[in-house]
Amino acid sequence: MDYRDTVLLPRTSFPMRAELPKREPLLLERWRQDHLYEQILEARSSGPRFILHDGPPFANGNAHLGHLLNKTLKDLVLKSRNMMGFFAPYIPGWDCHGLPIEAKVMADLPPEARDPLTIRRECAAYALRYLGIQREQFERLGIFGDWQRPYRTLDPAYEAEVLLLFADLAEKGLVFEGLRPVFWSTGCHTALAEAEVEYQPRTDPAIDVEFPLLPESCREHGLPQDTRLLIWTTTPWTLPANLAVALHPSLPYALYAVGGHHILAAEARAEVLPGLEGAARVRRFPRGEELCGLRYRHPLLARTGSVYAADFVTGDSGTGFVHVAPGHGMEDYLLGQEHGLPPLSPVDDDGRFTQECGIPELVGLTVWEGNARIIALLQAAGLLWSERAHLHDYPHCWRSKTPILFRSVRQWFIRVQSFQPEALRRIDEVEWIPSRARNRIRGAVESRRDWCISRQRTWGIPLPAFYREDGSSLLDPEAIRKLARAVARSGTDLWYATDDATLARQLGLPGGLRKGTDTLDVWIDSGCSHAAVLAPRGEFPADLYLEGSDQHRGWFQSSLLLSVARSGNAPYRTVLTNGFVLDLDGRKLSKMAGARGLSDFVAQYGADTLRLWVASEDYRDDVPFSQEILARISDTYRLLRNAFRILLANLHDFDAARNRVDEEEFPELDRYMADRLRSLVRTAVDGYRRYEFPAVYHALSRFCSTELSAFYIDVLKDRLYCDATESAARRASQTLLHRIAESLFRLAAPLIPFTAEEAWQSLGKSRSVHLELFPEEEAPQNDVAFSDRWERILDLRNRVNEALEISRQAKEIGKSLEAEVDIYSPHFLPADEGLLAEVLLVSRVRLFPSEPVTIQTRRASGRQCARCWKYSEEVGKTDPSHPELCPRCTAVVQARGDTA
The missing domain is CATH 3.90.740.10 (Valyl/Leucyl/Isoleucyl-tRNA synthetase, editing domain)
Known part of the structure; x- marks a missing residue:
């Protein structure tokens, strides 16, 4: 008889070939149709709040690998916090004003069309175009957020909040006009902020x-x-x-x-x-x-x-x-x-x-x-x-690349030194990750004197100053607040569309004034985001700011200074810093001309592979990137996917509601693996909690490759394939495999959200894995004797494998089931022979109490069972109808009613 049809071989529709670039967009569209992000917020609405505030990237080009690193890190934080039970919304933002956009527009705008309103209209269109492009590129990474309602620094409501904050600073006497040296760009004809300066030989x-x-x-x-x-x-x-x-x-x-x-x-x-x-x-x-x-x-x-x-x-x-x-x-x-x-x-x-x-x-x-x-x-x-x-x-302008002059020009400034001591005190109250970042931000703030906030540009929020006929300036806080209320309705174009006399009259100012032509430094725009985004939503201060290390001179600092100047408080509780993405020669890829964009890599590798790369790296330092590195990450992805597939394939006939076995009834091997699973859950969730994503990556990949695929599944094959369908041991193993699958898919969901969703659905789940919570963090068994016993078993497995390899090379055996092993050891009893034969994947184990530990292998005696391939002297002795079967396989076939 051909017994192949009686073996319970694994089967699943979950494919080994991922085809991520094809499959991911289908899942993404389903998530959109199902309003998954909104479902997550609804499910977590009663949980504790966790607010990560998005630092706005410039809407001036395609997304690059620097964006991939930063945006994915933010998503890892938020997905994991949501799966810990937090209410963790994500409001993405974009910085839409400033020189990078204006310079691009001016290059294509003919001189006769360069009136302020035309320039601003073209700049707005340019910014919104690239905002839309970047939004699609970020969402394609599987990042959940309120993509249809982001915050944008060009929105009238946002601009109004910036002006209101500016009015408060003016009222406190922190804003003044003066003649003093500033960074001056001759290429762009404007003063520059420190963060807009780059140094070149x-x-x-x-x-x-x-x-x-x-x-x-x-x-x-x-x-x-x-x-x-x-x-x-x-x-x-x-x-x-x-x-x-x-x-x-x-x-x-x-x-x-x-x-x-x-x-x-x-x-x-x-x-x-x-x-x-x-x-x-x-x-x-x-x-x-x-x-x-x-x-x-x-x-x-x-x-x-x-x-x-x-x-x-x-x-x-x-x-x-x-x-x-x-x-x-x-x-x-x-x-x-x-x-x-x-x-x-x-x-x-x-x-x-x-x-x-x-x-x-x-x-x-x-x-x-x-x-x-x-x-x-x-x-x-x-x-x-x-x-x-x-x-x-020497300092150069980041946009025109021309050398900068230190030149005295009449500009507007904020008196940073007036509140600098308070800012330094607030720095010490914030958690900085890595801890060395505290010194970096302290150094940046300590060296800061007055902040030059005026820019000789058209595309931005106007600096609301007026000038008298003698050239003296007027900065009236109440007039600025009136302006803010008007801007909230009509936007800042009204500053340019309204003549001087009319605007002054509308703001309650005397006649004879001329409105200024400067705009505010864009670091004022983005630095006010805590006032424009967090405060109105009741989310001030944020739990976390997460940006690149260059933002100690940029957004981290501008946000801190403006928040302290206005309210005396830092806008964040924790600041986490990521490094730059570098090629293997140490060059920053986001700045390299001709470097491949984010979309190119997504189209080649899929988002999950790129996200796995982000999770694998120590992002707190600069991060290396190359095709070779991605190839290694692809191998890890295949390892994880294969483990998912193996789990699903071995659960094809398992119904958790009907076939579940209590852990107290597990065989010893399964109790050991249940403990390993508890250890994995604790390690992974703790890694997410501490933003140690490489620890999660390594824990998951190590568990899947070493403990699951190379050990547990390998040992279980005989039980899963050859035991009776309803045998207690087989159902116990499937119970644990089901628990492992549920745990693994949830733990992997922040890292590889598309693959985890696909696997979760293949497990028969009706709702998204991203609506689930992480597995409960149970403590592993505190049984020292049990742990010591399994250390000895695993050590014995390694030693027996070495001995079997010697026998294999000597042509004494082929597969390990062709062997039987005698073990001389004081640590095991004859009752352990069955367990050890199962763990060692041999046909028979004989134990002898003796020291030192000695292992002897030989070709197994008896005949090979035609169904399970184990050797036994009992083959054919149970039922003449099945002369090629061992007693276990004979019983299984008899119960099925199969005949020769």
């Missing part, structure tokens, strides 16, 4: 210049009449704006005789400065403060200046004397303010010298052209000491 001339001291100053300090200060600079173009020289008050300085005159320099630098090596030291000044008050003649202009003490001067580079141009650097500006010096900045918006520079040869030249001309003028005046090329990291 650049070579500039570094020069040492002689500044002759005034004769009377030399006499006052007992110096020779021909004494000169030796200053250095890497920005020769700032010399026309020089108004002072700085030294360090505690550094030692010295006077040197060189080439017929005398030079003052820091003693520590004299040995390395060209032309001073070996020069005769005439006099030493132990502390630089002795030289404060020296007066000098400008090397190129009929102007004099003084020497002041400043801690920013160091003895590590240069000459120990730094030329000070208060209009071209913040440290210089602050020193100038201390001593009553104006912020002179004789450079226009294009970076060209104006008449104010006082040197006719320079007027009209760019500052970079001016470098060479100034050096030539110094050479002609006999005051150029030395010149050399200097490679350094």
Whole structure:
């Protein structure tokens, strides 16, 4: 008789071939039709609230791998929190204003169409187009959220909230207009925020210049009449704006005789400065403060200046004397303010010298052209000491990629120093993940002085200032609040569509005013999201902000500063930081021209594979990405899918309501695996709770590959395939397999939501796996003897497998069922022979109490059963009708009524 039809082989419609790019969109459409996100919120409506606030990406291009990392991490947090029972909504957001969008639009807009309203209309259309594209790309990743009602910084209601917050800051006296150095982009003709600055290598001339001291100053300090200060600079173009020289008050300085005159320099630098090596030291000044008050003649202009003490001067580079141009650097500006010096900045918006520079040869030249001309003028005046090329990291505009100028321009500022101590206190109350991020944000806030918030742009929220005929400004909090109410109805276009007199009258301001043309820094827009999104929903402060590490200078900081300035509180309880996605050469993929976009990878690998990659990486550091890495992740995905398939296939005839067996009645092997499952659940849920997603990834993959597929399922095959359908042992195993399947699919749902849903439905479930809770975290059995016993069993399994491999290589056996094993061990009793034969996958085990542990293998005696393939001396002895069967298989076939 052919007994193959009597074997209970596994079967399932769950395919091994995933075809994720084809299957995932079908599930996504079903989720949309079923309003799954809304169902989840309804199911969790009574649970504790957990609010992750979305940092808005710029709506200015296709999504890239940086978005994949960040958006998936957020979804891992929210899906897992929902499955822990939290009410965890997700309101996605987009940053729609600012330079990236305006620059794109202006490049395609003809000059005759560049009126403010046309520019704004085109910018809005551009932003909304890419918002829609990114929304589809993010949703395609299986990210649940309120995609049809996101927050957008261009929405009138949002803009109104920004203006209301701004009015509160103005009322507190925290907003002012001033003339001081800012980051100025000549390429974009606007001031920039610190977060809009990127550093690139650049070579500039570094020069040492002689500044002759005034004769009377030399006499006052007992110096020779021909004494000169030796200053250095890497920005020769700032010399026309020089108004002072700085030294360090505690550094030692010295006077040197060189080439017929005398030079003052820091003693520590004299040995390395060209032309001073070996020069005769005439006099030493132990502390630089002795030289404060020296007066000098400008090397190129009929102007004099003084020497002041400043801690920013160091003895590590240069000459120990730094030329000070208060209009071209913040440290210089602050020193100038201390001593009553104006912020002179004789450079226009294009970076060209104006008449104010006082040197006719320079007027009209760019500052970079001016470098060479100034050096030539110094050479002609006999005051150029030395010149050399200097490679350094120089700030550039992130959009135009042009070098930035530090330039004094009349701008609007927020007085950060007024509330800086409170902001630093709030930082210490927040949980920062990783913990080193606390120092990073503290450093960013501590170094922050006044925040330049005005931008010379059209696309943005207007800075609601008016100007009188004499040029003085008016910033009225009540007028701003009236403006906010009007903006809530009509949007900020009304600022540009309404003439000055009418707008001033509508806002209750006197006549004769001119409205300003600046817009607010876009970091004000996004930094106000806690006021525009969280507060109206009663969700302030958020439980979590999660963004890239660059946001310590950006959104984390702007949100903190605006929230503290207004309410005294941080807008978040926890801040979690992810790194950048880098190629194997360490280059940031989101910034690489020609890099493949997110959609390309989704079309090739499917969303679940990419999400699994995100979960596998330690996202708190920079994350490597390559095709080779994705290939390895694909292998892990196949491993998980195969484990899911094996579980489903072995449950084809199991009805949980009818066939379930209580755990107290489980065979020992199944009780051991039930304990391993409890351990997995605790590890995985704890990993989700602590945002340790790699721990979840490794726990699931290790359980599926090692404990489930390579051990438990392998051992169970005989029981599942060859036992009677209703045997207690078989139903016990299926009970546990069903429990494992339910647990695994739920635990994997945040990581691979499409595959988990597909598997869950194949298990016969009618509602989505994403509406379920995680398995209950039961404590594993606290039975030390039981644990020790199974450690010995598994160790014995490894040793027996090694012995069987030796027998296999010697051609004594083929498959392990062709063997029987004698085991000499003090740890097991004869009653364990059946269990060990099952675990070791051999036909027979004989136990002998003895030390040390010894293993002997041989070819099994008896005949092979034609149905289960085990060897036994009892084959054919039970029923003459089935001469090829062992007693167990004979009984099963007899019960089925099969005949030869």
